[in-house]
Each structure stands twice: as structure tokens, then as C-alpha cells.
Amino acid sequence: MQAVLDAMVEPRRREILRLVRSAELTAGAIAAHFPDVARPTVSQHLRVLRDAGLVSERREGTRRFYRSRPEAFVPLVAFIEDFWDQKLAALKRVVEEEPS
Amino acid sequence: MQAVLDAMVEPRRREILRLVRSAELTAGAIAAHFPDVARPTVSQHLRVLRDAGLVSERREGTRRFYRSRPEAFVPLVAFIEDFWDQKLAALKRVVEEEPS
DNA sequence: GGCTTACGTAGGTGACAACTTACGAATGAA
């Protein structure tokens, strides 16, 4: 989960995730969406995303296709859902112990 | 959402969130859970969490009580859920266009 | 074999963030 958060905290990496969430794109196509950033930088972003499991890589000749792996979000969502549960439990305790 | 991620990416800040998710704690009580970190550092972490809306602050005399605000996770969860939806939609398209 | 295309890796730079010690502000008690 640390790796997932490290990857997600960078705005450009989140933008990359949005690009490949419904379509498989090559590294070049992805880089083309960031004219203000050099291509090797995008390569590094893709590596971080891949190491975090947030995207998968498929090689075809010299090209590499990337697409999102939403499964990687599961631990993060579990972490957050824990908060909702605990909050509700705490609220319940308060209500029961202090009837208005 | 950027502020929420910036706050969450720090392991100690996530630990603080866990501490105050089911109980209201003072800054001192929270700092006591991190013997290897100076108290002002915890103060700074609390500020980041507060600015992100992840915790609320209540002052009582010289003490300040903190507790978690799970509502702050909503935009992040919405972002992630978008991926599940798009993934399902993409899968549906593939299935319909390429009947086994 | 040479050349092009597509992409990653290496190494160095600048900015930012987490940490520290020292100090300040505000409340409460003697």
C-alpha cells in the first residue's frame, strides 16, 4: 500500500492512470499527452506505476503497452473502509452511552 | 484530493489517523505514541492532516483534541471507483465485440 | 551489416518535505 500511495501522490502519474484506465496505450502515446515533460521522465513514471502494480506492461516488438490494474487499489480501499466502520462503531457507542 | 494524498503518503501520519479513528486524543497523547520522533514533528504532521481535512481539532484550555474525519476520503474513493467502473465498461466492450 | 524506431537506464541538478533544536503563546495554578 505504501507503493500505491507513493505512485498516486504524483499528479502526472494519476493522469497516466486515467489515460490507461479504459484503453491500452503505448509508452509513446502516453508520453505524447505530456508535451511539457521529456519522454524519459514518463518512462520513470511508468516504472513507478508498474512497481506499485497499478499498471501492467505488455511488450510487442519494440513497443510496450500499458493498461491500468484497478485491483491494486484494494488494500487502500480496505484501509479507508476501516475508517468508516470504526467511525460508525464509535458513533454508536456515543449514542448508546449518552441518550440525548 | 491532492492534499489528502500528500497527507496519507507519510506512514506516521497514517498511524496517527489510526490512533484517532475511534477515539479523540490530545496532541500530547498522540506524540507519546512516537518515542523516536520529537513532539514538534508530530505537531507538524497534525497540521498537515488538519489542512487536508483528515482530522478535526478541538481546543480545551491548553490542550487540543484531535479525531479523524473519514468524510475527507470521499473524493479519493470516488477517483478509485471510477477505475472499477471504467474497467467493467471496457471489459463489457471487449466481450461484446469479440464473442469468444 | 548499417539505419531507424521505440523505449528504458545512468548520472547529475534543483526543489521540496521531514526532521531537529530553540523559542513563543496561551492557559491554569501557586
Added chain:
DNA sequence: TTCATTCGTAAGTTGTCACCTACGTAAGCC
């Protein structure tokens, strides 16, 4: 008012991360 308690703020240091340019690798084409 003086002192202690509780906590935040200020300022400086260090490590990490995003970025760049230069180079390396691997596949396809002439």
C-alpha cells in the same frame, strides 16, 4: 505575578524525488 504545562512556530539541515541530457538496448527494415 511568577511558574509550570501544553502545544505550536521558526529556522536550518539532510535526504528524497521529479526532472533533464546523454547513452544503451532491442526489434524491424533497407
